[in-house]
Amino acid sequence: MMEAVQIRHRHLLDLEDWSASEIESLWRTTDAMVEVMQRKVKKVPALQGLTIVTLFFENSTRTRLSFERAAKAQSAEVLNFAAGGSSLSKGESLKDTLKAIDAMQADLYVVRHGVAGTPHQLSRWTDAAIVNAGDGRRAHPTQALLDGYTFRQGFRGFDGFRGKRLVIVGDVMHSRVARSNIGLWTKLGAEVVLCGPRTLLPTELGHWPGVQRCFRLEEAVEGAHAVMALRMQRERMQSGLFPSLSEYQARYQLTAKVMEHAHPDALVMHPGPMNRDVEIEGVLADSPRSVIEQQVANGVPVRMAVLYSLLVGRAR
Amino acid sequence: MRQVIKDARIAGWTEGTEVADLYWREGVIEGVGVGGEVDRVWEAKGALLAPALIDLQAHFCDPGQEVREGLAAGMKAAAAGGFGTVVVMPDTEPVLDDAAQVAHLQARAETLGGVRVRVAGALSCGLNGEQIADLAALQQAGVVLATDGVMAVRDGHLFRRACEYAEELGLLVQGGGLDRNLCQAGVMHEGRVSERLGLPGQPAIAERLALYRDADIARMTGARVHFGHVTTSESVELLAWLRAQGAPISVGTTPHHLLLSEESMASFDPRYKVFPPLRPPSDAKALRQALIDGKIDCITTDHLPWTLAEKEQDLVQAPAGIAGLETAWAVLYTALVVPRLLTIERLLGLWTSGPARIMGWKEPRLLAGEAADMVLFDLDTPRPVEPMGFFSKSRISPWDGQNLCGWPIATFVRGQCCFTREGFGEASGTSAHRVGPL
Amino acid sequence: MELRWKKRLMDEGEINRAVNRMAHEIIERSDRLEGVVLVGIHTRGIPMAEHLSKLIKHYEGVELPVGKLDITLYRDDLTEIGVQPIVRRTEVPVDIHDRELVLCDDVLYTGRTARAALDALMDLGRPSLIRLAVLVDRGHRELPIQADYVGRAIQTSRSEVIKVRFHSTDGQEGVDLLERGS
Numbered sequence: 001m002m003e004a005v006q007i008r009h010r011h012l013l014d015l016e017d018w019s020a021s022e023i024e025s026l027w028r029t030t031d032a033m034v035e036v037m038q039r040k041v042k043k044v045p046a047l048q049g050l051t052i053v054t055l056f057f058e059n060s061t062r063t064r065l066s067f068e069r070a071a072k073a074q075s076a077e078v079l080n081f082a083a084g085g086s087s088l089s090k091g092e093s094l095k096d097t098l099k100a101i102d103a104m105q106a107d108l109y110v111v112r113h114g115v116a117g118t119p120h121q122l123s124r125w126t127d128a129a130i131v132n133a134g135d136g137r138r139a140h141p142t143q144a145l146l147d148g149y150t151f152r153q154g155f156r157g158f159d160g161f162r163g164k165r166l167v168i169v170g171d172v173m174h175s176r177v178a179r180s181n182i183g184l185w186t187k188l189g190a191e192v193v194l195c196g197p198r199t200l201l202p203t204e205l206g207h208w209p210g211v212q213r214c215f216r217l218e219e220a221v222e223g224a225h226a227v228m229a230l231r232m233q234r235e236r237m238q239s240g241l242f243p244s245l246s247e248y249q250a251r252y253q254l255t256a257k258v259m260e261h262a263h264p265d266a267l268v269m270h271p272g273p274m275n276r277d278v279e280i281e282g283v284l285a286d287s288p289r290s291v292i293e294q295q296v297a298n299g300v301p302v303r304m305a306v307l308y309s310l311l312v313g314r315a316r
Numbered sequence: 317m318r319q320v321i322k323d324a325r326i327a328g329w330t331e332g333t334e335v336a337d338l339y340w341r342e343g344v345i346e347g348v349g350v351g352g353e354v355d356r357v358w359e360a361k362g363a364l365l366a367p368a369l370i371d372l373q374a375h376f377c378d379p380g381q382e383v384r385e386g387l388a389a390g391m392k393a394a395a396a397g398g399f400g401t402v403v404v405m406p407d408t409e410p411v412l413d414d415a416a417q418v419a420h421l422q423a424r425a426e427t428l429g430g431v432r433v434r435v436a437g438a439l440s441c442g443l444n445g446e447q448i449a450d451l452a453a454l455q456q457a458g459v460v461l462a463t464d465g466v467m468a469v470r471d472g473h474l475f476r477r478a479c480e481y482a483e484e485l486g487l488l489v490q491g492g493g494l495d496r497n498l499c500q501a502g503v504m505h506e507g508r509v510s511e512r513l514g515l516p517g518q519p520a521i522a523e524r525l526a527l528y529r530d531a532d533i534a535r536m537t538g539a540r541v542h543f544g545h546v547t548t549s550e551s552v553e554l555l556a557w558l559r560a561q562g563a564p565i566s567v568g569t570t571p572h573h574l575l576l577s578e579e580s581m582a583s584f585d586p587r588y589k590v591f592p593p594l595r596p597p598s599d600a601k602a603l604r605q606a607l608i609d610g611k612i613d614c615i616t617t618d619h620l621p622w623t624l625a626e627k628e629q630d631l632v633q634a635p636a637g638i639a640g641l642e643t644a645w646a647v648l649y650t651a652l653v654v655p656r657l658l659t660i661e662r663l664l665g666l667w668t669s670g671p672a673r674i675m676g677w678k679e680p681r682l683l684a685g686e687a688a689d690m691v692l693f694d695l696d697t698p699r700p701v702e703p704m705g706f707f708s709k710s711r712i713s714p715w716d717g718q719n720l721c722g723w724p725i726a727t728f729v730r731g732q733c734c735f736t737r738e739g740f741g742e743a744s745g746t747s748a749h750r751v752g753p754l
Numbered sequence: 755m756e757l758r759w760k761k762r763l764m765d766e767g768e769i770n771r772a773v774n775r776m777a778h779e780i781i782e783r784s785d786r787l788e789g790v791v792l793v794g795i796h797t798r799g800i801p802m803a804e805h806l807s808k809l810i811k812h813y814e815g816v817e818l819p820v821g822k823l824d825i826t827l828y829r830d831d832l833t834e835i836g837v838q839p840i841v842r843r844t845e846v847p848v849d850i851h852d853r854e855l856v857l858c859d860d861v862l863y864t865g866r867t868a869r870a871a872l873d874a875l876m877d878l879g880r881p882s883l884i885r886l887a888v889l890v891d892r893g894h895r896e897l898p899i900q901a902d903y904v905g906r907a908i909q910t911s912r913s914e915v916i917k918v919r920f921h922s923t924d925g926q927e928g929v930d931l932l933e934r935g936s
Binding site for chain 1: 512513514516584585586624625626630631632633
């Protein structure tokens with residue numbers, strides 16, 4: 001069993017520089033947070049007196065709510081700032097926007113932005129900690145952490161990620177969830193298979209160590225321990241990335257029948273929001289294999305653990 | 317007024333550390349070591365005197381966006397970078413597609429004095445790619461080059477007709493750029509790094525395709541076409557091949573494409589967002605080799621200034637481009653000449669005789685009777701890049717804080733000093749006066 | 755920080771005798787022994803609670819449930835410290851509502867841990883009564899908290915450290931007095 005280690009990061013921008021043992025430590029903290037969320041009083045005083053600002057340049061009510069719950073369950077103050085991209089284009093630079101909000105004396109920002117790297121940029125301009133809640137196509141680290149946690153918790157007889165196989169199906173190209181999960185699972189020793197139309201599976205991603213591309217769903221799912229379907233957005237058709245939704249459904253919809261090719265205990269995952277019967281068959285989403293609801297439920301304790309890890313023990 | 321630069325190493329005259337004195341009267345060089353009474357003495361103390369540099373591509377954002385640069389600041393920045401002549405781009409507000417605008421801009425530059433400002437005019441009206449601009453009128457007003465900017469002219473037919481028209485006028489056309497459709501919304505080079513960073517990329521083929529079309533149109537029409545910012549290895553090879561087939565083309569690249577790579581984007585710092593995007597290190601290396609092989613004729617700064625507020629945005633919102641006039645020579649000297657990857661003669665050629673040949677101008681040399689457009693380089697004293705001290709209004713540089721050598725310490729245009737670095741030139745008139753530290 | 759060993763305060767036999775006595779006191783003082791829940795504070799309150807439970811079962815035949823309580827999230831110094839305490843899972847196997855609790859810890863010092871533990875227990879339910887059992891009471895209280903069952907009370911100075919070891923957590927058993935080096 002791995003020793004729990006101190007998490008020494010000031011920010012959670014992506015998981016690239018987080019070690020496997022740091023991730024395991026974070027998940028152990030998550031175990032404790034899961035228990036907190038099962039109590040009658042779902043609130044501990046750990047982050048009392050600290051202020052967390054959610055800074056959402058791109059709308060995502062669910063992610064924001066999940067972070068807000070995670071912060072409030074630890075007694076932090078939460079302020080919400082929703083900035084449409086349009087208000088910024090009226091001449092105020094990103095830095096000035098942040099400086100204005102910095103006057104609120106936040107200890108931590110939860111940042112969602114439509115463009116990759118923005119949380120990194122912001123981290124250069126503030127003393128507060130930054131948690132990336134999704135930036136462009138780049139990263140959604142708390143989502144990957146909760147996906148991995150859900151697998152660790154839910155896979156029967158779980159004995160580590162080594163030798164496990166995760167299949168990600170769909171629009172990998174535009175997906176920060178896919179990028180973060182690829183990074184996380186391969187770091188922990190799992191194999192990742194990307195599946196979808198070639199136009200949505202960038203060639204370069206297939207060259208990452210531990211990652212392969214596969215264009216046929218049955219083949220991809222063969223022996224998989226977890227299969228994750230990604231949300232398919234209709235806009236992709238207009239940009240010429242695939243011909244039609246019906247063709248996509250016919251070739252890449254994750255169904256109970258397809259799952260017969262997977263490992264008998266394989267879990268079905270979806271990062272949400274889900275288009276039922278588009279990328280995933282409705283009955284499969286509701287089947288015992290599906291851990292989609294657990295993923296949502298685990299969002300709060302995982303984010304509690306992230307906030308705890310970044311905010312506690314930071315006195316200089 | 318008669319002046320002399322004393323104890324200078326003189327490009328094309330002296331060998332090694334040997335020094336000599338160069339005399340000039342008004343705007344014309346008299347010669348080396350001619351002696352006689354002078355009104356002003358400049359002590360070079362062994363610094364290198366060379367013909368002033370020529371930049372074929374700078375954006376002064378004047379008229380229209382003087383908040384970014386403007387003529388006066390741009391000219392000062394150019395002088396500080398060792399440039400005696402700068403060709404300014406037509407993507408202004410309004411666009412430089414009108415003879416009166418061009419004449420007015422040139423008159424303003426004359427009034428300001430200093431660096432010679434030459435104007436590139438629009439190839440199509442409003443840079444819209446739909447109607448050829450009044451190229452003859454523009455040429456008459458002083459336009460030396462016709463270009464629609466970094467994005468390839470959408471319509472190949474229009475480019476062809478513009479080339480035919482320009483060929484008959486003897487006007488140089490700038491071609492190439494990037495194919496808009498293939499670029500999509502990319503903010504960097506498409507490849508391994510863009511996929512890792514999750515940033516939308518633009519494929520290298522967007523450049524190659526645009527170059528091919530325009531270079532082959534040059535071959536077909538006989539028009540002289542210049543490609544100012546060629547950035548990939550394959551583009552260089554393609555153009556070298558087309559040139560061998562008889563296409564009357566010339567090739568330039570920029571300091572940032574020679575020295576930086578897509579890897580810089582991992583910092584998510586918009587100062588590395590340029591157009592065309594920074595390429596893989598292998599391309600930068602191939603470009604450096606092409607400088608030696610002669611497949612590249614000139615280097616241009618592609619000086620494209622933005623305000624801090626404009627650049628301090630996310631990587632999609634932030635505009636592409638960086639100010640480069642003041643650092644161009646020093647970064648290349650430090651990165652290429654100091655480690656002996658390139659001779660100083662070759663680097664000088666790429667900034668002087670190279671661009672002059674492309675433009676059909678007389679080769680700049682420090683000979684009697686030639687224009688006294690000169691720059692003095694201090695090859696030895698390292699100094700850090702300090703964007704806050706730039707003459708350019710754009711205080712952003714990818715080389716911020718780096719210690720560079722080879723800095724220009726004085727620039728003379730038409731015989732007149734239009735830039736001295738702090739500490740230089742205090743010894744005017746008498747050699748007894750102590751020269752302060754550089 | 756260097757720790758210098760000063761002296762042994764209790765050996766294994768002395769610990770056993772002290773815990774034995776505490777077990778008897780718990781049996782004596784509770785009106786309804788079946789309703790008592792032993793709650794050990796992570797880390798060394800847990801082997802102590804388990805020890806007490808075993809002894810009580812031996813003497814009275816009643817098996818008292820043992821809960822594990824992690825008080826990290828209730829510490830009052832989380833934003834002031836430079837290291838990050840590891841949060842462990844709290845596991846209290848029974849509903850503590852209206853139950854009599856005996857909170858167990860190895861050392862009672864400033865009383866801040868006990869304060870945090872009381873807050874944590876209140877969030878788990880509303881016990882009818884909470885008593886505190888500690889192996890060593892070393893004084894220097896900073897809060898109005900007293901132990902109900904004490905293995906041994908020892909006079910210490912603030913520069914001293916009490917180190918308790920149990921077989922299950924440390925592979926050996928004993929209580930030692932250490933001194934902080936400069």
